[in-house]
Amino acid sequence: SYVLTQPPSLSVAPGQTARITCGGNNIGSTSLHWYQHKPGQAPVVVVYEDSDRPSGIPERFAGSNSGNTATLTISRVEAGDEADYYCQVWDISSDHVVFGGGTKLTVL
């Protein structure tokens, strides 16, 4: 089955840039989406179709996807960005949705 690999954790100081990666075989050939998940809340999509932002999501959130790696970049990190972030694709070969293992972003 298709596997998406994320770093388990990332720590960033306020005002700095966080880059969360999501690795997968030829991941750049498929649509990739990112979710922010805070404790006790429902997940929220922050980037869809590799690099599009839903309305209401700040421009500080940006996505890219090429080759074997997708990246979620959060600029000028704020305390409110502290959350778990998950990447997600549809694996055509298995007709299954696949989530990455998640990255816990800590704002120092």
Place this chain on the structure above:
Amino acid sequence: QVQLVQSGAEVKKPGASVKVSCRASGHTFSTYDINWVRQATGQGLEWMGWVNPNTGNTGYAQKFQGRVTMTRNTSISIAYMELSSLRSEDTAVYYCARSVPAATGSWFDPWGQGTLVTVSS
């Protein structure tokens, strides 16, 4: 505003079944698939499957085949997820989410608020 509202928390004994509901409002219920995703404590998001509200067609993750049933009632815009033969490892928060078609596959927006299912003897 599109909204998904789920049923309340459940406590079940091992071997029992649980049925979680997801009521949709703010959009045409039959237009978008409803997916189910769960998160066990301390674990990541795990996809369980989908139901097409228009046709009733379903697709399940291999892990849950034979144990999960996803249905819908279009007259009241509710999707259901029933999981049987519960075990302690099924203790988790269960989410429903609306599928939005993408160039390949789909993404999920919005999500329900989550339903905690606890399996304990």
